[in-house]
Amino acid sequence: MATEFPIKGSKVELKDLLALQLLATDLERVKSQRSRSRQLGEQRSTWRGEGREFAELKAYQSGDDVRRIDWHVTARKQAPFVKVMEDDRQSPQLIWVDLSSTLYFGSERCFKSVLACHLAAFLAWRLTARRHPVIAWVTDGHETVPMALNRSAQVPLFCQQLVQAHQRLAEGYLHAMALPKPSRIATQLRQHPDVWLIGDLGHWRPDSLQQALPRRRTRSLMLVQPVDQLEQHIPAAGVLQVGLGQDKARLDTDDDAVRASHQQRFNHQQQRWLQWARERQAWFMPIVSQEFHWSEARSWPQP
Numbered sequence: 001m002a003t004e005f006p007i008k009g010s011k012v013e014l015k016d017l018l019a020l021q022l023l024a025t026d027l028e029r030v031k032s033q034r035s036r037s038r039q040l041g042e043q044r045s046t047w048r049g050e051g052r053e054f055a056e057l058k059a060y061q062s063g064d065d066v067r068r069i070d071w072h073v074t075a076r077k078q079a080p081f082v083k084v085m086e087d088d089r090q091s092p093q094l095i096w097v098d099l100s101s102t103l104y105f106g107s108e109r110c111f112k113s114v115l116a117c118h119l120a121a122f123l124a125w126r127l128t129a130r131r132h133p134v135i136a137w138v139t140d141g142h143e144t145v146p147m148a149l150n151r152s153a154q155v156p157l158f159c160q161q162l163v164q165a166h167q168r169l170a171e172g173y174l175h176a177m178a179l180p181k182p183s184r185i186a187t188q189l190r191q192h193p194d195v196w197l198i199g200d201l202g203h204w205r206p207d208s209l210q211q212a213l214p215r216r217r218t219r220s221l222m223l224v225q226p227v228d229q230l231e232q233h234i235p236a237a238g239v240l241q242v243g244l245g246q247d248k249a250r251l252d253t254d255d256d257a258v259r260a261s262h263q264q265r266f267n268h269q270q271q272r273w274l275q276w277a278r279e280r281q282a283w284f285m286p287i288v289s290q291e292f293h294w295s296e297a298r299s300w301p302q303p
Contacts, residue, residue: 007115010106011114011170013163014163017121020118020121020125021125021152024123032298057070057082059080060079068084069083091194094134094135095134095137095198096137096139097138097162098198099140099165100199100200100203101173101175103200104169107228109290115226117163120198121162123196124136124149126297128155132303134148135188136158138161142168144161179203179212192217192219193218194301200225200226201225206272210280222283226289228290229291232266234251234263235253
């Protein structure tokens with residue numbers, strides 16, 4: 001079943017994003033598969049843990065978390081019912097897709113930017129199916145307008161926006177991108193949402209992201225980071241010319257010290273974000289494009 005909702009290539013196709021609606025409302029469509037993505041330092045916070053106040057029972061609907069089924073009530077009423085916790089009601093959600101130029105890269109299977117767009121579409125389908133009010137926002141160096149998604153029927157428009165934003169990225173990835181203006185970010189935090197930031201964090205530092213997303217303005221924070229395995233390990237492949245735009249350099253990948261230094265820099269970067277996430281009580285979720293399988297989404301936060 002692993003090929004049922006494939007993510008591949010360097011382009012984002014609308015039909016693929018639309019097809020994710022089926023997956024988002026029923027993750028049992030894919031079989032579990034072990035992934036090594038978490039070796040890059042996934043951080044699980046105590047957010048959405050046990051001990052929250054019970055609010056009500058409601059009839060099970062497609063998209064509800066099967067782990068919330070109350071089996072005693074289900075047996076008595078001969079129909080599935082799920083528990084609703086107080087802080088599950090109408091939780092504002094912000095899906096922020098940060099399509100920086102460093103995302104437009106991939107060594108195998110798919111570009112990181114393609115993975116990011118698929119993850120964003122999946123979240124939009126899943127969160128709207130659960131009736132959360134969603135703001136979906138793509139930053140790619142252009143003045144994109146955040147979209148309010150109050151029902152699943154609005155998600156296809158967001159999918160179209162993702163396709164268009166990715167096309168702009170493909171056409172202009174060689175140009176440096178400015179960070180979103182702080183005032184624009186602050187505008188999206190008025191309702192203190194759960195924030196899903198999807199990006200490789202390449203042009204952020206922990207301190208600058210802390211200023212952009214102050215803890216007092218967010219209910220929770222999930223950092224969803226697409227990663228290519230070549231960023232962590234480079235194979236011995238001779239002398240390579242690397243760089244972006246006019247900035248070029250030669251990299252001798254046969255040199256053990258060069259490969260070790262490359263891995264050390266990556267690990268240092270990941271540990272810095274992991275430490276920041278722990279202090280922030282945020283989720284840090286590195287996702288390796290070559291390793292990702294949709295069954296991983298079952299272990300994500302369940303708003």
